[in-house]
Amino acid sequence: MKQRVADRSREQNLKESRLPSFTQAEKKLIKGTAxxxxxxxxxxxxETDEPQPPANPPNYYNDKAxxxxxxxxxxxxxxxxxxxxxFGIRKMMNWFKTNxxxxSVYITENGVSDRNGTLHDWHLVHSFFYRFLDGNIYL
Structure with missing residues (x-):
């Protein structure tokens, strides 16, 4: 990704990459401090490969290819x-644990939107929480 953003930055006539980089000293200073x-x-x-995404506008979605x-x-x-x-939140949490x-991880936002604009959609509430619990709680 670093190389891809650097290459695309050059294609956009920028003098340096849009993606900032850390020096070795900065990496050493922050490693393990979270x-x-x-x-x-x-x-x-x-995700599937998209080898030639648009170059403009420069953004995350086009950079990831x-x-x-x-x-x-x-x-x-x-x-x-x-x-x-x-199941995705469980996979994400396992990835954080491994990497x-x-x-400690805090889920700072989570939820689902509804189609009918009401907060009293009990079918959606039941379905969401059942699937959430099924995907995340292991006894």
Whole structure:
């Protein structure tokens, strides 16, 4: 990703990469100093290779050179981009545990939008929490 953003920055006639980099001294200074990790989670998906995404506008979605996909069997929501995927939060938490030395993690945002604009959609509430608990609670 670092090289990709640097290459795309040059293609956009920038003098340096849009992605800042740390010096070795800065990396050494901050390594292992996090007290916790905060993360938002709404939905999971699959990514496929998109080798020639548009160069402009320069943004995360074009830089990553992938195309997002969802499974049509996943429960939808009131937002086109959001599928109910509680297994994804479990995978994310396991990834944090493995890659960040079991640091404490706080889920700072999580939820699902509805289609009918009411807070009393008990079918959605039941479905969301059942799937959330099924995907995340291990006794």
């Amino acid at each position: 007290d916790f990790l905060g993360s938002n989670f709404y939905s999971a998906g699959y 992938t195309k997002g996909l969802t499974d049509p069997d996943w429960l939808g929501s009131g937002s086109s981009w959001l599928s109910v995927t509680p 960040y030395n079991n640091v």
